[in-house]
Structures are given as C-alpha cells and as structure tokens.
Amino acid sequence: MKSSASWTAAALSIATYTSLSSAEPVQYCPIEDVCYQVAVPSASASSNSGDIYLQLRAPNSYSWVAFGQGTAMTDSNIFLMYADGAGNVTISARAGAGHSMPRYNAITQLTLLDGSGLQNDGQTMIANVRCGNCGSWFGGSMSLADDDAEWIAAWKVGDPVDSTALDAPIQQHDAHDQWTFDLTQGTVDDNANPFVGVKQFDNTNRGVGRGSFADPRTLIVGHGIIMAVVMVLLYPLGSAVMPLFGKWALHASWQLLAFLLMWAGFGLGVVSTQRIGLDFRSTHTILGTAVVCLMAIQPVLGMAHHRYFVRNQTRGSVSHGHIWYGRALMILGILNGGLGLELAEAPLKWVVVYSVLAGIIFVIYMAVAVFGELRRRGRRLGRKLF
Numbered sequence: 483m484k485s486s487a488s489w490t491a492a493a494l495s496i497a498t499y500t501s502l503s504s505a506e507p508v509q510y511c512p513i514e515d516v517c518y519q520v521a522v523p524s525a526s527a528s529s530n531s532g533d534i535y536l537q538l539r540a541p542n543s544y545s546w547v548a549f550g551q552g553t554a555m556t557d558s559n560i561f562l563m564y565a566d567g568a569g570n571v572t573i574s575a576r577a578g579a580g581h582s583m584p585r586y587n588a589i590t591q592l593t594l595l596d597g598s599g600l601q602n603d604g605q606t607m608i609a610n611v612r613c614g615n616c617g618s619w620f621g622g623s624m625s626l627a628d629d630d631a632e633w634i635a636a637w638k639v640g641d642p643v644d645s646t647a648l649d650a651p652i653q654q655h656d657a658h659d660q661w662t663f664d665l666t667q668g669t670v671d672d673n674a675n676p677f678v679g680v681k682q683f684d685n686t687n688r689g690v691g692r693g694s695f696a697d698p699r700t701l702i703v704g705h706g707i708i709m710a711v712v713m714v715l716l717y718p719l720g721s722a723v724m725p726l727f728g729k730w731a732l733h734a735s736w737q738l739l740a741f742l743l744m745w746a747g748f749g750l751g752v753v754s755t756q757r758i759g760l761d762f763r764s765t766h767t768i769l770g771t772a773v774v775c776l777m778a779i780q781p782v783l784g785m786a787h788h789r790y791f792v793r794n795q796t797r798g799s800v801s802h803g804h805i806w807y808g809r810a811l812m813i814l815g816i817l818n819g820g821l822g823l824e825l826a827e828a829p830l831k832w833v834v835v836y837s838v839l840a841g842i843i844f845v846i847y848m849a850v851a852v853f854g855e856l857r858r859r860g861r862r863l864g865r866k867l868f
Contacts, residue, residue: 507537507676508668508689512659515606516540516637517685518549522665523673526617527627534626535595535670536611537677538563538573542600544607545640546652550578553632553660554756557621560584560634561592563609564652567644570599573609574648577620586649591615595675601682610677629664630691654827662691701754706822708747709770713815714840716740718847721808725854730788741781748774766821773815780808816840 507521519537526532538561540547545564552558558578566572573594576584591614598610617626624631636658643650667689670676720736723729748770755767762768783804790798819840823833 505668505670506680506688507535507670508663508665509684510633510635510661510663510687510690511685512635512661513637513657514685515683516544516547516635518633518635519668519677520633520663520665521668521670521676522626524669524671525673527665527669530626531617532614532626533673534613534616535676536561536609536613538607538609538611539682540607540637542605542607542642543639545638546643547607547637548576548584548635548655550634550636551616551619551624551632552578552622552634554578554634555584555636555658558584558634559587559590559616559619559622561590561609561611561613562652563607564643564645564650565600565607566646567642568646569604570594571607571609572643572646572648572650573598573611574650583652583654587619588648589615590619595677597675597678597682606683608682610675612675625665627666627669629666630662631665632660632662634658634660664689664691701750702826705747705750705754706819706826706828708743708750709815709822710819710836712740712744712747713812713819714836714843716743717808717812717815718843721812722847722850725850725857734784734788737784738781741777744774744777764821764825766818766825769814769818769821773811773818777811777815780804780811783807816844 507519509517509519511517517537517539519535519539521535523533523535526534536549538547538549540563542565546562547564548560548562550558550560555578560576560578562574562576562584563571564574571594573592575587575590575592577587578584593612593614595610595612598608600606601608617624636655638653638655640653643652717737717740720733720740723733723736751767751770755762762771783800787797787801787804790800819836820833823836
C-alpha cells in the first residue's frame with residue numbers, strides 16, 4: 483500500500499514537472515504576422531511580483547507596434563517597439579493617457595534581451611523583453627497568475643521610426659485590439675528568456691481567454707456612417723415630406739426612424755469613445771451629445787404642432803418653434819459631423835464627399851421649403867400654385 487502511494491506521488495510529481503517544463507508563452511496574433519507573447523516564471527506567479535517576459539513581433543513594414551496591460555489606452559502600461567535605424571529595435575515604456583499619444587514612462591523596468599532585432603533577413607522586427615515590475619504601474623495592476631488578464635495592442639504601418647530615443651514621437655495607430663490571456667497557461671519554470679531557441683514565426687493563438695473585441699475604429703466608422711445618414715439625409719428629407727406631400731403620418735414615421743437610428747449611432751459613439759479612452763472634452767463629443775439630447779424634445783414639439791394645426795387649421799407659435807428648432811439642430815448636427823471627421827483624422831476624400839453631399843441636400847431642402855411656403859400662401863389666398 484505504501485509502495486503504491488509512493489509510486490502515485492512520484493507519478494504526480496513527474497506529471498507536474500513535465501507540464502511545467504513544457505509550458506510555453508501564451509500568444510495572440512490580432513492580424514497576420516503581428517503577434518504578442520507573455521511568459522511568467524513560476525516564482526513570479528506564486529509571489530505575484532518579479533519578472534515577466536514579453537515578445538512583440540511584426541513585419542518591418544510597420545512603423546511601430548505596441549503591447550499593453552489594461553482594458554483601454556487610458557491608465558494602461560504600454561510597451562512600444564520600433565526600429566532603431568541600426569539593425570536593432572527600441573523598446574520604450576509608455577503610459578497610456580486617453581486620446582493623446584502615450585508618454586514615456588521611466589519607472590517601468592524593461593530590458594531588451596537576446597533574439598531581439600531585425601530577424602528573418604531583416605523582414606521582421608522582434609523585441610524579446612523582460613519587465614521587472616509589471617505587476618503594478620501608475621493607474622493599474624495585474625495579478626501575474628490571472629487566468630483572465632486584460633491586454634491591449636495597437637500598430638501603425640508606415641515608415642520606420644529609426645530612433646534609439648525612448649521618447650521618440652510616433653504617429654497615431656491604424657488600429658488596435660483588446661483581449662485576455664490566461665497567464666496560468668503561460669507559466670514557465672525558469673526565470674530566463676523563454677524566446678531563445680524556439681520557433682519565432684508561429685501565428686497560432688495560445689492561452690487566449692475571452693475572445694478579442696472588435697476594433698473600436700470599426701465602431702467609430704459605424705457611428706460616423708449612421709450619424710451622417712441621419713443628419714445629412716434622413717432628417718432633412720423627412721422634413722421635406724410635409725411641404726411636398728402634406729402627409730403627417732409619413733412625416734412622423736420617417737422622422738421616428740431617423741430618431742431611433744440617431745440614438746443607435748450615438749450609442750456606438752459612446753461605446754467607441756470609452757474603448758479608446760476619449761474623455762468627452764472635445765468639441766465634437768460635447769456638441770454631439772448636446773444635439774442628440776436636445777433632439778429628444780423635437781417629437782414632443784411635433785405632436786403639439788400637429789394637435790394645434792388639426793384644431794386651428796393654421797400654424798401657431800408651437801408650429802414655428804417645431805420647424806425652426808428642428809432646422810437649427812439639423813444644421814448643428816451636420817456641422818458636428820465635420821468636426822467628427824476632423825477628430826478622427828479622416829482622409830480628405832471622406833471630407834469632400836461629406837461636404838458635397840451635405841451641400842446638395844441643403845440646396846434640395848431649401849428649394850422644397852420655399853416651394854412649400856409658396857404653396858401654403860397660395861392656398862391661404864385661395865389660389866392653387868404648382
């Protein structure tokens with residue numbers, strides 16, 4: 483019996499050792515050939531302090547790539563890799579600061595390890611990194627044995643930075659991502675560089691916990707498209723229904739659809755703003771929030787106008803309030819769309835398309851408004867115009 487117990491204990495020890503020894507860094511590749519890895523020495527995992535190991539890998543067609551701890555850019559602990567211009571790479575610790583470029587952070591202890599540089603005949607940038615104090619940072623902390631640890635990443639295609647300066651300026655990212663790692667799957671036995679002597683160009687995801695989220699830029703594009711359609715097309719055309727056809731039910735149904743879409747677009751804007759850490763202090767977000775909230779009054783004014791007109795067969799002060807209040811908000815909404823394009827640093831062609839479309843709709847709307855007013859005056863004088 484004792485012999486059996488001894489054999490069982492020995493077998494468990496061997497299994498545990500084999501599992502620990504064969505453990506490898508967890509990895510996530512958000513897009514092809516851009517990959518991030520993490521390994522945690524068992525001593526660091528058990529004490530929740532000490533070294534962890536990171537790898538950032540990307541083609542040399544990228545200006546820079548970044549890897550970070552946290553749920554969003556704000557208050558995150560960021561590791562930024564870019565070419566140094568001499569066949570190696572620079573790894574720079576940065577502090578996430580919302581909707582602005584991350585600032586160099588001298589407190590984070592990063593060491594560039596063997597195997598770093600331009601690999602694969604100079605086609606791939608690799609940074610093998612040891613971090614000595616990544617369990618906590620100003621703005622956050624992370625358990626080194628977390629099975630659902632939050633990570634973020636961003637990248638920028640373009641000319642190389644080619645700098646050894648740790649505070650080198652960079653351009654805004656093209657895209658970014660968020661996901662979680664099960665760090666217990668990335669626990670390794672030794673406190674040593676785990677990336678030397680292993681396959682460097684594996685794109686297989688390992689130890690990814692909760693699935694990656696959609697890129698917030700996709701949400702931003704969706705927000706922009708919906709709000710542009712609502713403010714530039716639906717609201718003006720819906721307003722034109724009354725002077726053209728005089729159909730109150732059609733006008734109300736059309737504007738209700740636009741109203742609901744407006745709130746959906748606003749919701750996408752709020753979510754994407756939170757995801758990228760924008761603090762709502764930009765002119766676009768403040769004005770947009772004001773326009774959407776003020777637009778909530780418009781259906782009430784519309785109903786009051788309809789009841790007044792049915793009762794009196796003419797317009798009253800509430801009617802003119804409904805009309806001009808709506809026109810003012812539409813103009814502000816269209817102008818705010820331009821501010822949104824500026825905030826998103828949209829390509830010039832998008833700005834041109836938006837401006838031309840807004841101009842065309844404005845001319846059509848004004849023509850319909852004049853037509854409606856002339857026809858209304860003609861009916862009041864007993865003459866049928868048009």
